[in-house]
Amino acid sequence: MEHIIRQYSLEAGALEAQYIEEYFTEFRRKKTAEEIIDRLKDREHLILVSMAPPDDDGTLTPVAYKIGHELRSQEANIMLSDLVSQLREVVDFSNRKIFYSWIGGTRQEWRGQGRYRALTEQQEEWVHAHGYHELVVKTKNRFYPMRATLDHLNFDVIKFQRHLRDNRESKVYLSKKIAAEVLNQHRTTRSVVEAA
Numbered sequence: 001m002e003h004i005i006r007q008y009s010l011e012a013g014a015l016e017a018q019y020i021e022e023y024f025t026e027f028r029r030k031k032t033a034e035e036i037i038d039r040l041k042d043r044e045h046l047i048l049v050s051m052a053p054p055d056d057d058g059t060l061t062p063v064a065y066k067i068g069h070e071l072r073s074q075e076a077n078i079m080l081s082d083l084v085s086q087l088r089e090v091v092d093f094s095n096r097k098i099f100y101s102w103i104g105g106t107r108q109e110w111r112g113q114g115r116y117r118a119l120t121e122q123q124e125e126w127v128h129a130h131g132y133h134e135l136v137v138k139t140k141n142r143f144y145p146m147r148a149t150l151d152h153l154n155f156d157v158i159k160f161q162r163h164l165r166d167n168r169e170s171k172v173y174l175s176k177k178i179a180a181e182v183l184n185q186h187r188t189t190r191s192v193v194e195a196a
């Protein structure tokens, strides 16, 4: 299967992600386009969307997405500075570019078709081409499918942050060092177009 991936600009991509998020049942609070724009507007970022084949009227449907951004050693945003302080003991920020794979997912009906793998591989290719050294991602104990997926995608656990009352809410931090060998292991066939 050839995966059709669109690489979006900020405003249009944030709206696509908001649209896909509407279909997710896993999250108590869904990400809005406004939140996404606010987070990404002043930093290098990548918005990728996986498109399902055209329906009867020839329209492609956005069914999976992945958004990531650069993570600096010094962050002014309180959530990001907290993230960096959690990561500092396990990720070397000195003279290295770190990319944070922030949010993403695949709509239920289209899961298990390799779409998240294709988006991840495309993100890795872009990250490598833009001089990043490491990709980091955060999930929770209770997101079992995501943990399984990150395992299949060869992410290493680098930190576990226990939630004191509910261990299912504990945070799991994972990472992948990005080198040419990683790209050589890619398996998906992708056609990528830059969208508006």
Ligand SMILES: CC(C)(COP(=O)(O)OP(=O)(O)OC[C@H]1O[C@@H](n2cnc3c(N)ncnc32)[C@H](O)[C@@H]1OP(=O)(O)O)[C@@H](O)C(=O)NCCC(=O)NCCS
Pocket: 026, 064, 104, 105, 106, 107, 110, 111, 112, 113, 114, 115, 116, 117, 118, 138, 139, 140, 143, 144, 145, 146, 148, 149, 150, 152, 153
């Ligand atoms: C996790 C999620 C993104 C996977 O999307 P997907 O498009 O079905 O994933 P893919 O088909 O590309 O699968 C990628 C790999 O993960 C594996 N995988 C996917 N879902 C899995 C599951 N539930 N259990 C075990 N392995 C799984 C696949 O077998 C595949 O491995 P392979 O390529 O070596 O065969 C999707 O289930 C999802 O959107 N979940 C909700 C979002 C979420 O939980 N977010 C957590 C916030 S951090």
